Amino acid sequence: MGPFAWIAGHPFAYPLLEVLHIFGIAALVGNLLLFELRVWGVGAQLPLAPLAQLSLGVALAGFCLVAASGLLMFASQPTELIANYAFLVKMGLVAAAGTNAAMFHARGGVARLDRVARAQTALSLGLWIAVIIGGRWIAYL
Numbered sequence: 001m002g003p004f005a006w007i008a009g010h011p012f013a014y015p016l017l018e019v020l021h022i023f024g025i026a027a028l029v030g031n032l033l034l035f036e037l038r039v040w041g042v043g044a045q046l047p048l049a050p051l052a053q054l055s056l057g058v059a060l061a062g063f064c065l066v067a068a069s070g071l072l073m074f075a076s077q078p079t080e081l082i083a084n085y086a087f088l089v090k091m092g093l094v095a096a097a098g099t100n101a102a103m104f105h106a107r108g109g110v111a112r113l114d115r116v117a118r119a120q121t122a123l124s125l126g127l128w129i130a131v132i133i134g135g136r137w138i139a140y141l
């Protein structure tokens with residue numbers, strides 16, 4: 001029994017972590033969707049740079065909340081989750097989405113929205129949706 005095992009059986013702690021996880025997902029994916037729609041030309045009257053600064057800033061804060069709550073949930077039952085195929089696939093997808101985001105910004109980010117960058121934003125949305133599917137599937141395996 002690890003130091004965080006009490007969380008898994010606690011009547012409030014684990015559900016509260018799931019609530020924080022879902023709130024973080026909403027902030028992350030909701031703001032990425034807003035930014036990516038603008039990159040694809042939706043809401044073209046909105047100035048891109050300030051919109052990107054706000055939406056990507058909130059998305060990053062959302063990811064930090066998701067990662068913190070997710071790691072605590074993981075630490076409460078690591079053996080079970082390591083054996084859960086959906087959890088492993090989801091973590092692989094989180095790594096792929098993170099790598100795609102890092103490459104987008106390394107290429108110049110908002111200052112260089114060429115065809116490759118737009119393709120990366122489409123890939124980003126697809127990967128985060130796949131992460132959500134993987135996360136939801138954890139409970140069914």
Ligand code: HEM
Nearest residue numbers: 018025066067070071073074094128131132135136138139
């Ligand atoms: C970054 C590290 C992350 C870790 C360590 C992590 C870990 C977890 C764990 C342990 C669960 C609980 C499984 C259960 O008991 O049912 C979970 C659920 C979930 N995760 Fe994550 N997660 C992470 C990131 C994400 C991200 C980035 C997303 C979406 C963009 C996401 C989406 C979900 C969803 C949709 C659920 C199901 C929530 C529910 O049914 O209440 N996770 N995650």
